[in-house]
Amino acid sequence: MNVKTAAALISFLALSNAATTSAADVHPIIEIETGYFFGGSQSGKWIKANRASKLTGEKTTYQVYGLTKQAGQITAGKPKSADEPCPDTLMVSLSSKPQDGVIGLAAPWNALPRTPAVADVTQSVYQDAVRDFLKTRGVADPKVRITRILRVDLEGDGEEEVLISATNYLTNEKSADTSGALFPEAPIQAPKQGSYSIVILRRVVDGNVQTKLVTGEIYARADESVAPNVYNVAAVLDLNGDGKLEVIVHSFYYEGGQTTIYRCEPDKIEAALSVECGA
Numbered sequence: 481m482n483v484k485t486a487a488a489l490i491s492f493l494a495l496s497n498a499a500t501t502s503a504a505d506v507h508p509i510i511e512i513e514t515g516y517f518f519g520g521s522q523s524g525k526w527i528k529a530n531r532a533s534k535l536t537g538e539k540t541t542y543q544v545y546g547l548t549k550q551a552g553q554i555t556a557g558k559p560k561s562a563d564e565p566c567p568d569t570l571m572v573s574l575s576s577k578p579q580d581g582v583i584g585l586a587a588p589w590n591a592l593p594r595t596p597a598v599a600d601v602t603q604s605v606y607q608d609a610v611r612d613f614l615k616t617r618g619v620a621d622p623k624v625r626i627t628r629i630l631r632v633d634l635e636g637d638g639e640e641e642v643l644i645s646a647t648n649y650l651t652n653e654k655s656a657d658t659s660g661a662l663f664p665e666a667p668i669q670a671p672k673q674g675s676y677s678i679v680i681l682r683r684v685v686d687g688n689v690q691t692k693l694v695t696g697e698i699y700a701r702a703d704e705s706v707a708p709n710v711y712n713v714a715a716v717l718d719l720n721g722d723g724k725l726e727v728i729v730h731s732f733y734y735e736g737g738q739t740t741i742y743r744c745e746p747d748k749i750e751a752a753l754s755v756e757c758g759a
């Protein structure tokens with residue numbers, strides 16, 4: 481091997497090493513409101529919080545995203561235990577908390593390649609869709625109350641999907657009024673018969689509209705044993721860089737909350753990563 485070939489080989493190795501390092505980077509994800517650390521992704525694969533935290537630096541720059549726009553850039557420290565009452569949840573301290581920020585992502589790609597459009601919740605086609613869905617889940621006479629409708633093309637195939645959040649715990653408590661508010665208080669009392677809080681996804685599959693439950697709870701009968709949760713779509717973002725949007729759902733009950741990132745494929749909806757804390 482002559483000197484020139486050796487030098488070329490060394491520079492090739494250096495280049496390929498650099499490429500490998502960057503492809504293997506973990507791209508951490510945080511919740512802005514709480515500073516909770518979801519974990520991240522690596523070459524498109526989801527990495528749980530404990531593993532991702534070991535690969536996250538002392539000072540990481542995050543792009544902050546809200547429901548319909550990017551909301552600036554912040555830095556955050558290394559993830560640490562959130563301590564009592566949630567020692568298993570990891571959290572970071574944020575340099576600032578941008579208004580309307582929902583999720584922070586440390587990655588080079590744009591997590592909001594397609595912006596969700598907020599649609600009118602009174603449209604009869606969606607009122608009917610929620611009513612029909614609740615009937616299939618055993619609610620005899622559904623009292624439809626939609627809190628948010630979002631239209632967005634999740635996978636970028638040119639066809640828009642529709643995400644509907646609907647909550648009705650059939651109570652007159654002011655605290656249970658979810659209309660318009662993103663993080664209202666959840667009702668304290670046990671759920672009554674016919675009450676529900678759901679996020680459903682409507683998409684066209686082979687020319688037919690398909691309606692699927694992303695997450696939620698439906699009480700065809702009253703249940704004295706549970707504290708009801710309220711569910712709402714907080715953001716729709718591409719958090720692992722595969723070009724497909726994930727659906728981020730915030731849920732809460734009277735003394736705690738959870739935020740979950742859902743992958744929504746036509747044949748399967750599954751949770752990718754989640755953070756939570758409750759008393």
Ligand SMILES: [Ca+2]
Nearest residue numbers: 633634635639
């Ligand atoms: Ca689509």
Ligand SMILES: [Ca+2]
Nearest residue numbers: 718719720724
């Ligand atoms: Ca994605």
